[in-house]
Amino acid sequence: MSNVCECNVIHKEIVEEASKKLPQEEVIIDLAELFKVFGDSTRMKILCTLMYDEMCVCDIAHVIHSTCSATSHQLRILKQAKLVKFQKRGKVVYYSLDDEHVKEIYQKGLEHVEEL
Numbered sequence: 341m342s343n344v345c346e347c348n349v350i351h352k353e354i355v356e357e358a359s360k361k362l363p364q365e366e367v368i369i370d371l372a373e374l375f376k377v378f379g380d381s382t383r384m385k386i387l388c389t390l391m392y393d394e395m396c397v398c399d400i401a402h403v404i405h406s407t408c409s410a411t412s413h414q415l416r417i418l419k420q421a422k423l424v425k426f427q428k429r430g431k432v433v434y435y436s437l438d439d440e441h442v443k444e445i446y447q448k449g450l451e452h453v454e455e456l
Contacts (some may be wrong), residue, residue: 394436
């Protein structure tokens with residue numbers, strides 16, 4: 341039994357509806373780029389670490405068993421993707437999740453993986 345469609349019939353209504361709902365190409369590209377950022381285990385550890393409270397780079401690095409330099413590099417990528425934000429207080433910079441959407445994306449992904 342093959343899982344490839346062997347008919348040449350286009351289901352016009354379904355195709356038209358799906359075509360209407362398909363986002364513009366630029367949006368699809370931006371979405372793909374966002375998911376690439378999620379495609380790194382170190383960045384996922386950082387997001388998990390920041391789920392419940394803000395932290396400085398040194399604390400995050402300690403939790404994820406990494407160096408401050410490597411952690412800073414990953415935080416820069418997460419910041420560029422608008423997944424984390426920072427706030428400087430005195431000499432210390434604290435990072436946190438950018439907004440509730442980041443937490444929701446992480447939690448939905450985790451739920452999906454745990455179902456497998």
